[in-house]
Amino acid sequence: MNDHAHDLGRGLPATLIRQAALAHQDGNWEQAHHTAKLIAQHPADVHPATAGLFSGAPAVAFALHSADHRAYRPALARLDKWIADLVHARLAAAHRRIDTRQPPRMREYDLISGLTGLGAYLLHRATRPDLLHKILRYLIRLLRQPIIANGHRLPGWWTSDSPAGKTEADWPLGHGNLGMAHGIAGPTALFALSARAGHTAPGQHQALNDACDLLEVWARPLPAGGDAWPETLTPVAGQVYSELVAAAGPAAAPHEAYLAISLDLKAAKRLISQAGGGFPGAFTVMEQTTSAIAQAARSAGLMVTGWLTAREIAAVIRTAYDPRALSGLQQWSESGRAEADPAAARPVVQVEEYDRVATDSARHATYWVEDWPRTETGAGFLHGLMFTAGVRRSLSLIYVPQGLESAMRDVQRKKAAIISDAAERSRRGQVDSEADSVEYADVKTRERQLIAGHADVALTGLLTVSAETDALLDAACAQIETAAVTAQVDLRRLFYQQPDAFTLGALPLARTAL
Numbered sequence: 001m002n003d004h005a006h007d008l009g010r011g012l013p014a015t016l017i018r019q020a021a022l023a024h025q026d027g028n029w030e031q032a033h034h035t036a037k038l039i040a041q042h043p044a045d046v047h048p049a050t051a052g053l054f055s056g057a058p059a060v061a062f063a064l065h066s067a068d069h070r071a072y073r074p075a076l077a078r079l080d081k082w083i084a085d086l087v088h089a090r091l092a093a094a095h096r097r098i099d100t101r102q103p104p105r106m107r108e109y110d111l112i113s114g115l116t117g118l119g120a121y122l123l124h125r126a127t128r129p130d131l132l133h134k135i136l137r138y139l140i141r142l143l144r145q146p147i148i149a150n151g152h153r154l155p156g157w158w159t160s161d162s163p164a165g166k167t168e169a170d171w172p173l174g175h176g177n178l179g180m181a182h183g184i185a186g187p188t189a190l191f192a193l194s195a196r197a198g199h200t201a202p203g204q205h206q207a208l209n210d211a212c213d214l215l216e217v218w219a220r221p222l223p224a225g226g227d228a229w230p231e232t233l234t235p236v237a238g239q240v241y242s243e244l245v246a247a248a249g250p251a252a253a254p255h256e257a258y259l260a261i262s263l264d265l266k267a268a269k270r271l272i273s274q275a276g277g278g279f280p281g282a283f284t285v286m287e288q289t290t291s292a293i294a295q296a297a298r299s300a301g302l303m304v305t306g307w308l309t310a311r312e313i314a315a316v317i318r319t320a321y322d323p324r325a326l327s328g329l330q331q332w333s334e335s336g337r338a339e340a341d342p343a344a345a346r347p348v349v350q351v352e353e354y355d356r357v358a359t360d361s362a363r364h365a366t367y368w369v370e371d372w373p374r375t376e377t378g379a380g381f382l383h384g385l386m387f388t389a390g391v392r393r394s395l396s397l398i399y400v401p402q403g404l405e406s407a408m409r410d411v412q413r414k415k416a417a418i419i420s421d422a423a424e425r426s427r428r429g430q431v432d433s434e435a436d437s438v439e440y441a442d443v444k445t446r447e448r449q450l451i452a453g454h455a456d457v458a459l460t461g462l463l464t465v466s467a468e469t470d471a472l473l474d475a476a477c478a479q480i481e482t483a484a485v486t487a488q489v490d491l492r493r494l495f496y497q498q499p500d501a502f503t504l505g506a507l508p509l510a511r512t513a514l
Contacts, residue, residue, distance in 0.1 A: 005041070005042040006039065006042065006045060006056050006057075007055060007059065008053065008054040008055070008059035008063065012035055012039045013039065013060055013062065016035045016036055016039065016063045016064070016067055017063050017067065019032040023069075024068070032067060036072065039060055040075070044056055044057035044060050044079065046082045046086050048093065052107065052117050052118065053111065053112065053117025053120060055113065057082050057086070058083055058117070058121050060079060061076060061080065061121065061125070062121050062124065065124065065125055080125070080127060083118070084131060087122075087131050090108075090115055090118065091134055091135070091138055093108075094109070094115065094138055095138065095141075098141060098142065098156070101145075101148055102160070103149055103158050103159060103160040103174055104142070104157070104159055104160070105160060105165075106159040106161040106177065106182050107165060108159075109138075109139065109187065110177075110181065110182040110183070110186055111180060111181050111182070112182060115135050116139065116190050118135060119135035122135065123190070123193060123194055123197060123199070132194065132199055133201050136190070136191070136201040136204055137202070139191070139207070140201060140202075140203045140204055140207045142156045143187065144156065144206075144210070149173050150172075150173055155176065157176070157187070158174060158175075159175065159176075160174040163175055163182075163231070163232050165182070175232045175233060175234065176232060176234075177232055177233075178218060178231060178232070178233065184211055184214065185215065188208065188211040188212065191204055191207060191211070195208070195304075195305045196298060196304070200305060200306055202337075203337070205305050205337055206330070206337060209255075218233070258308075259293065260508040261289060261290060262510035262512070263282060263289070268282070268285055272285055290307060294307075309339075310342050311339040311340060311341070311342065312337060313342075314342040314344060315329050315338035315339050315345075316338070316507070316508060317340075317345040317346070317507050317509075318340045318344055318345055319338060320394070320466075320507055321360050321362070322347070322359065322360035322362070323361055323362050323466065323468075324360075325361070347359040347360050350499065352498055354495050354498075355493060355494075355495055355498065356470075356498055357498040359502075361468065362392075362467065363466065363467055363468070363470055363473040364464055364465065364466045364498070364502050365464070365473060365493060365498070366462055366463065366494055366498055366501035366502050366504075366506070367462070367463045367464075367480075367491040367492060368460075368461070368462060368492045368494055369461030369462070369463065369490070369491060370490045370491070371490035372489060373487070374435055374438060374439065374488070375488070383487075385463075385483045385484055388480060388483050390476075390479075391465065391479055392466045393480065394466075394506045395463050395464075396461070396463075396464075396505045396506070397460075397461055398459070398461075398504065398511075398512055399457040399459055400458045400460075401455060401456075401457055402455075404450065404456075407450055407456035408447075414439075415440070415443055415444075415447075418439060418440045419440075460512075462501060463491060463505065464501075464502055464505040465477050465480050466506070477493075
C-alpha cells in the first residue's frame, strides 16, 4: 500500500478535498477526477490495527464524501461496507479491553486513528446512525468507567502510551491527554456535535458534562486573555482528578438549561381548531411549536439534547425539592440521566417562613428581578451572578407573548408616566434625570418595533438560591446579592410568597404568575 495515496493529513485525500472545493466553484472537475483515479490505483487499508480517519479506507471515504460528486458514489458504497466491518471489529476489541480494566492505547479512541475519528466520519456521512450510536455508547463507557494502573485509580480514557503514541520506558504509567487530536477533547466534541445533530445515547449528556467539568478544572488563564490547557497529565494529576470526581459524586457541579413551553388553550383556540380540535389538536399544535423552537435554538448555536420524558421532568422537580436525591436517581437510571416516578415529583415536607421555604433536604430563597441593567452591557453580564462558586441557584426567565393592542397600551402608559414625571420636575425646578432620558428612548424604540410588526413579550426574572442549612443559605444569599450589584441587576427578596415563587423560579413548569 502507498501511504501517500491514503493519508488524509499529507496525501492525496487532502488534495482531492481541496480540488473538489475549487471544482464546485468553477465546474472543472478534471484535476479532482485525476486525483481520485490515483487514489484508486492502490488498495485501501481496512485492517483494524492501522486504518483510521486519517489513514486507509476511512480517509479515502471521508475525502470522497466531502468531494460530493455522483461519480464517487459507487466507490463510497463499497467503502462504507468495509468501514462498517472495521467499526464492529474495533468496538469489539475496545469493549473486551474495558472489561479487563486495562488502560487503552491512544489509537483505540482518539480522533486521528481511533473510534472518535470513525464516529466523526459516520456523523459526517449520515448513513449509518446505528453505528454512530454504538461508538457513542463505547465512548460513554470509556469516560465513565475508571481503570487501575499500578495502584493508581485513573479515568477510563487514560492511555498506556507516551504522548508519541508508543509504549516507552520514560512513561511507565502512560499519560492523560487533553488535546483534540489524541485526547479527551475529541470525544467531547463528538458528543456535542452528535447531540446537536439529534444523535444521543443513554448517558451521553452526563458524560459530556463530566468531560466539560474536567476541561474546566485544568483550564488556566493566559496573561493576554483566554484559557489554555496542559497537553498531557501525569499519573499523579490523573489520580487526584479521579479522586475529586469520586468524592463529588456523579453530578459534580452540573450546569443545566431547560426550555419549558406552555400552551394557552384560549389564545391558541384557532390553531387548535385547525389541527382537529380538543386535546388531540392541542397536542398537534404543541408538537409543531416545540419542533420549531428546537430548530430555532439549534440555528442560534444552542445544543438541544432532546425534550425531557415524563420521568425526567419528575426527576428535575424531585431534585429541586430534594437535591440529595440526585445521585441516587442517576445511579438507578439505565440512561445515566436522573429519572423518577411522576408520583414522586413533589416534596415530602415543606415548611414556609416569611423569607424562605424549607423542603426535604434544602432551604430555598427566591428573588424577583425588579430591574435589569439600564445601561448598555455585554452579553455575559450575568456571568458573575450565575457562576458564583459554591452556590446552588436557578434562574428562570419567563416570557409571556403580548398582544399588539396590550403592548401598545403598555407603551403609552409608560410614555405618559415618564412625560408626567418630567413635567412635574420642571414645575418644581428640578434637574432632569439621565436615567429617565434613557428609559424614554428605550420606550420609543419599543414602540417603533411594535409598529414595524415585531412581537412583544412580558419578561419576569426569578432567582432561587438553595442550601442545606439556614446558615449556608444566608451566606449564599449574601454572595448572590453582591454579585447582583456587579451585574447591575436589582434583586428584591420576596416575603410571604416563597412557596409559590419557588414553584415558578426553580421548577421548569412554564407557569407565568404568582
